[in-house]
Amino acid sequence: MSTTQIQVEAEVHHDDHHDHHQSFIRKYIFSEDHKTIAKQFLITGIFWALIGGAMSVLFRLQLGFPDMDLSILKPILGKWLTANGKIDSEFYLALVTMHGTIMVFFVLTAGLSGTFSNFLIPLQVGARDMASGFMNMLSYWFFFVSGVIMFVSIFIETGPASGGWTIYPPLSALPEAMSGSGLGMTLWLVSMVFFIVSTLLGGINYITTVINLRTEGMSFARLPLTIWAFLVTAILGLLSFPVLFSAALLLVFDRSFGTSFYLSDIYIAGEALPNIGGSPILFQHLFWFLGHPEVYIVLLPALGITSEIISTNSRKPIFGYKAMIGSILGIAFLSFIVWAHHMFITGMNPFLGSIFMFLTLIIAVPSAVKVFNYITTLWRGNIVFTPAMLFSIGLVSFFISGGLTGLFLGNSAIDINVHDTYFVVAHFHIVMGSASFFGMLAGVYHWFPKMFGRMLDEKLGYIHFWISFIGIYMVFFPLHYIGLAGFPRRYYSFTNFDAFGGFTDLNMMVSIAAIITFSAQFIFLFNFFYSMWRGRKAPANPWRSNTLEWTTPINPGHGNWPGEIPTVHRWPYDYSKPGAKEDFIPQNIPLSETPESNLPEEH
Amino acid sequence: MAVQVASTQNTPILRVDPKKFTLWLFIVSIVMIFASMTSAYVVKRSDGNWLNFDLPEAFLYTTFIIVLSSATMQWAYLSAKKDAISNLNIGLVITLILSIAFLIGQFYSWSQLVGRDVYFVGNAAGSFIYVLTGLHGFHLISGIIFLIIVLISALNYKVHSKKMLLIEMCSTYWHFLGGLWVYLYLFLSLYN
Numbered sequence: 001m002s003t004t005q006i007q008v009e010a011e012v013h014h015d016d017h018h019d020h021h022q023s024f025i026r027k028y029i030f031s032e033d034h035k036t037i038a039k040q041f042l043i044t045g046i047f048w049a050l051i052g053g054a055m056s057v058l059f060r061l062q063l064g065f066p067d068m069d070l071s072i073l074k075p076i077l078g079k080w081l082t083a084n085g086k087i088d089s090e091f092y093l094a095l096v097t098m099h100g101t102i103m104v105f106f107v108l109t110a111g112l113s114g115t116f117s118n119f120l121i122p123l124q125v126g127a128r129d130m131a132s133g134f135m136n137m138l139s140y141w142f143f144f145v146s147g148v149i150m151f152v153s154i155f156i157e158t159g160p161a162s163g164g165w166t167i168y169p170p171l172s173a174l175p176e177a178m179s180g181s182g183l184g185m186t187l188w189l190v191s192m193v194f195f196i197v198s199t200l201l202g203g204i205n206y207i208t209t210v211i212n213l214r215t216e217g218m219s220f221a222r223l224p225l226t227i228w229a230f231l232v233t234a235i236l237g238l239l240s241f242p243v244l245f246s247a248a249l250l251l252v253f254d255r256s257f258g259t260s261f262y263l264s265d266i267y268i269a270g271e272a273l274p275n276i277g278g279s280p281i282l283f284q285h286l287f288w289f290l291g292h293p294e295v296y297i298v299l300l301p302a303l304g305i306t307s308e309i310i311s312t313n314s315r316k317p318i319f320g321y322k323a324m325i326g327s328i329l330g331i332a333f334l335s336f337i338v339w340a341h342h343m344f345i346t347g348m349n350p351f352l353g354s355i356f357m358f359l360t361l362i363i364a365v366p367s368a369v370k371v372f373n374y375i376t377t378l379w380r381g382n383i384v385f386t387p388a389m390l391f392s393i394g395l396v397s398f399f400i401s402g403g404l405t406g407l408f409l410g411n412s413a414i415d416i417n418v419h420d421t422y423f424v425v426a427h428f429h430i431v432m433g434s435a436s437f438f439g440m441l442a443g444v445y446h447w448f449p450k451m452f453g454r455m456l457d458e459k460l461g462y463i464h465f466w467i468s469f470i471g472i473y474m475v476f477f478p479l480h481y482i483g484l485a486g487f488p489r490r491y492y493s494f495t496n497f498d499a500f501g502g503f504t505d506l507n508m509m510v511s512i513a514a515i516i517t518f519s520a521q522f523i524f525l526f527n528f529f530y531s532m533w534r535g536r537k538a539p540a541n542p543w544r545s546n547t548l549e550w551t552t553p554i555n556p557g558h559g560n561w562p563g564e565i566p567t568v569h570r571w572p573y574d575y576s577k578p579g580a581k582e583d584f585i586p587q588n589i590p591l592s593e594t595p596e597s598n599l600p601e602e603h
Numbered sequence: 604m605a606v607q608v609a610s611t612q613n614t615p616i617l618r619v620d621p622k623k624f625t626l627w628l629f630i631v632s633i634v635m636i637f638a639s640m641t642s643a644y645v646v647k648r649s650d651g652n653w654l655n656f657d658l659p660e661a662f663l664y665t666t667f668i669i670v671l672s673s674a675t676m677q678w679a680y681l682s683a684k685k686d687a688i689s690n691l692n693i694g695l696v697i698t699l700i701l702s703i704a705f706l707i708g709q710f711y712s713w714s715q716l717v718g719r720d721v722y723f724v725g726n727a728a729g730s731f732i733y734v735l736t737g738l739h740g741f742h743l744i745s746g747i748i749f750l751i752i753v754l755i756s757a758l759n760y761k762v763h764s765k766k767m768l769l770i771e772m773c774s775t776y777w778h779f780l781g782g783l784w785v786y787l788y789l790f791l792s793l794y795n
Contacts, residue, residue: 131621204628212621238628242635246643253734258724261647277652277726282643289639 022558030141032133033558037140038119039451042444044140044147045111046525049437051151052102053518059095062087064511066495080159089492093162094180096490098154100165101188103433105195106150108298110143112440113237116301117206117230119447123549124224126215126566128559131208139202146194153187161188164490166287169262169280173254176268185255189248196241196248203234203241210234215548217568222587224547224572225318228325229304232332233297239336240293247286254278281346288339295432296335300328302439303370303399306392308572309446310374312545313389314381315583317573320373327366334363344412345419353412360410367403371396382576382583386543387461391442394469395435401473402431405480420490423483426476434472441468441524448531449538453555456535460527464520471517478506546572546586626772630779633742637783640738641790644731648794654726658791659715665708666788672701673781680774686764688757695754698777702747709740735787739780746780749773 031037058077061068069085070077080091087095118136122129130136153160162180163172167188175182210223210231223231250261254275262283263275311318318324340348340356374396383389405427408414418424441464448456482503487494494500494507541550551566566588574585580597591602647653679694713733716722721729753773756762762770 131625135625200629200632204625204632207628208621208624212619212624238632239635242632243639246636246639249738250643250734253730259727259730260725261643261727261730264652279647279650282647282650285646286639286643 030137032129032137034118034122034130034133034136035451035556035560037136038115040140041110041114041118041143042451044144045107045115045440046528048102048106048111048147050521050525052099052107053521055095055099055102057515057518058087059092059099060511060514062092062492063494064508064514066493090162090179091159092492093164093178093490094159094184097162097164097180098150098160101150101161104165104294104298105192106143106147108433108436108440109199109237109294110195112298112301112436112443113206113230113233114140114143114202115440116226116305116443116447117202117234119451120226120549121206121209121230122213123450123552123556123560124227124547125210125213125218126548126568127209127213128561128565130205131213132205135201136205139198139205142194142198142201146191146198149187149191149194153184153191156183156187158182158184160184166291167251168287169251169254169283170266173251173263174266174268174273175255189252189255192248193245196245199237199241203237206230206234207238215565215568218587221322222568222571225307225321225324225328226301226304226547228328229300229307232328233300233304236293236297236300236332236335240290240297243286244290247283247290250286251283281343284343284346285339288342289336291342292339293332293335295428296331298436299432299439300331302395302436302442303328305439305443305446306374306395308547309388309392309442310377310396311573311575312446312543312584313384313386313392314378315384315575316377316381317575318373319376319379320369321571321573323369324373327369330366331363334359334366338363341410341412341415344415350412357410357412361407363410364403364407367399371400371403384543386445387456387458387465388442388446388543390462390465390469391438391445394465395438395442397469398430398435398438398472402427402429402435406431418483420488421483422479422487422489425489426479426483429476429479430472434476438468444528446543447549448528449542449554450549450552450556452532452535453538454531454533454535455538455542456531457527460523464523464527467520467523468517471513471520474513475510475517478510482506541586544582544584546574546584548587551586551588620768622768623772623775626775630776633779633783636738637735637787640731640735641787644735644790645794647727647731652726654721654728655795656719656721656729658732658795659712659719661708661712661715662788662791665705665712666785668701668705668708669781669784672698672705673778675701676774676777680770683757683762683767683770684764688760688763691757691762691770692754695750695757699747699750699754702743702750706740706743706747709736712736732791735791739784739787742783743780746773746776749776 027033028036031040058073061070066086070081070087071085074081074085077087077091080088082088118130121127150160158179160180161167161172161184162178163185167185171177172181172185175185210227214223250259253259254262258274260275260278262280263273263278264280266273266275307318307324338356338360340352341360344353344356378393405423409418409424409427445456445461448454482500483489485500485503487500487503494503538554540554543550548566548568552560553562568587569590570585570587572587574580574587574597576583577585577594577597580594585594585597591598595603675694675697679691679698682688682690682694713736716729716732721732723730723733750773753762753770756769
């Protein structure tokens with residue numbers, strides 16, 4: 001009974017909204033419409049991506065041109081520049097820490113999941129809005145507050161958190177350890193608590209919506225792979241972010257109340273600290289229990305978006321739909337039992353290490369299934385090279401080349417050698433960073449017409465793609481060599497070591513490539529904001545796609561469909577079905593209307 | 604009219620109320636917090652350097668109180684189902700009193716710990732007990748707020764056999780919080 005009552009309320013509520021106009025604040029700021037919230041996440045994500053990217057350019061300048069005089073940046077960096085115009089070494093650590101935190105959490109978690117789960121889940125499953133619009137709004141505003149706190153921490157006198165994005169104690173636990181472990185670290189922790197709340201509110205909403213608010217006929221076997229990916233991502237977040245909360249809470253107690261969860265036998269300036277009996281390894285266990293699933297929280301939505309775009313633009317059904325779902329579930333399950341592969345050198349029992357190594361290497365199987373299915377979907381397709389398609393293919397390329405180095409790193413014997421070197425940096429920047437980033441860009445290019453009712457400029461898209469694609473390989477491929485040579489990550493300077501003198505030119509090239517790649521993003525930025533107002537008007541279904549979002553009006557209002565929600569009669573990948581009049585049959589077309597193309601079991 | 608439209612054309616495939624479902628997911632996230640905390644406890648304990656001490660006796664009484672409050676909650680819920688409004692109100696009020704008694708008992712257990720020279724700051728074995736009871740108490744306070752909301756609606760005759768959603772959710776959450784404490788108590792007794 002109660003179910004029907006809720007449905008009714010939702011229905012009546014939305015019907016109200018079609019006519020009267022909401023106030024500016026309710027419509028654009030404190031909006032409960034999933035489409036507006038998605039755009040808020042997207043714009044905030046872009047803002048953070050620019051800051052995170054600019055930070056990487058700064059530390060690449062230091063690595064590529066260690067003697068460069070950066071006095072020109074004095075107005076921005078102020079005291080963080082030394083007297084001879086170089087980046088302060090403590091600030092360098094702050095830069096890499098903030099770059100990691102911003103990119104992993106703010107851009108690729110909130111910016112990616114927040115944007116596309118919010119935007120696509122109701123539109124593709126056929127719902128008026130999220131299960132709870134209010135919780136959804138809260139989710140964004142918690143993220144916003146979290147961002148404000150992190151942003152403020154960049155400007156405080158002692159600098160932002162500097163102990164790396166993994167904030168290992170005791171470095172992060174002792175304000176005496178480095179200047180960034182003072183107020184900066186406190187703000188980092190406060191900001192992350194808000195972020196965790198935001199992620200949980202969002203994730204709970206995504207799961208509830210996918211499971212409970214699907215339209216008639218939208219069975220699990222007819223869900224687009226995007227939705228499968230978002231659902232599993234949200235489940236991963238729900239299970240792993242509370243663990244980060246636990247880790248952070250105990251760290252707060254150690255930092256501010258003097259407990260000894262992570263601290264033991266520490267001497268500072270010859271004085272012993274009172275903390276006894278703690279274990280810093282405990283923090284690593286807790287952190288990586290979140291940290292590893294987090295990798296897939298970042299990657300899975302991008303893979304889901306890619307599945308959708310590759311199938312649409314190859315004009316072919318996705319190859320192995322069920323295998324794709326199976327591998328998403330397989331990756332998600334395995335992601336919870338491999339965390340200790342980040343800890344091979346913590347003095348772990350080698351036998352335990354070999355178990356984690358074995359489990360880690362098994363992830364190669366579902367990942368390879370996904371890659372195989374992408375390539376077989378492309379195989380002999382009528383490929384339409386839209387910018388979104390190029391970015392999706394770029395993602396597949398990154399997923400392969402970055403995934404291969406994962407096999408090496410997953411082996412504890414090799415990992416002991418290359419742990420914490422640039423080899424690791426190269427690996428995860430390609431397979432997780434760039435791949436997810438490309439997934440996000442692919443999604444923006446593909447769904448921009450639905451978001452803003454206008455098309456992005458294709459030519460600028462192609463330029464953006466090729467510079468980014470080549471640029472990213474130019475940046476990260478050489479880092480493998482530097483890493484194999486043994487250069488550790490997070491080091492301020494390598495010119496003091498004779499062994500690395502031969503890599504000066506290579507580092508210079510990497511830095512130049514990084515600057516070019518970063519600059520290319522401004523092409524996208526221009527395209528994005530220009531097209532939002534001045535772009536070509538979008539047709540109703542620009543990519544001739546099957547999924548439900550293209551059955552809404554070009555600029556869908558609050559409630560998405562002006563009339564009834566369409567009913568779903570088929571899976572989302574009926575592209576180039578033999579006998580069909582067109583090369584696509586949207587999900588809402590009944591089988592009775594397409595007798596010419598129905599398979600024997602569909603009659 | 605709207606009722607017809609909603610119930611005939613927009614049939615969701617799985618019929619769980621979204622709000623109830625949301626509550627279950629919320630509970631999952633709380634389970635993960637306590638699962639990670641108790642796992643951390645086990646890992647830390649196996650690490651050595653562990654202080655052994657007796658758990659406060661107060662825990663036994665508070666466990667009894669919270670189990671009893673689950674029973675009164677269930678009684679209130681069943682009364683609402685039968686439209687026995689006065690029983691419902693009595694049940695909710697008793698649950699509320701028991702829950703506050705539980706919190707006072709937990710607080711008293713802390714002073715028993717201090718009496719045994721087990722402090723929040725010190726060996727992790729002691730710190731963990733404070734963190735686990737504190738976190739549970741914090742969640743229990745959220746449960747009490749929920750309980751008060753239900754009680755106010757019940758006093759306004761807004762909880763009855765045709766309007767069970769609120770009290771259903773509240774009793775689910777309440778039984779969860781009770782079960783959680785029983786788990787923590789057994790865990791701490793076994794792994795002390």
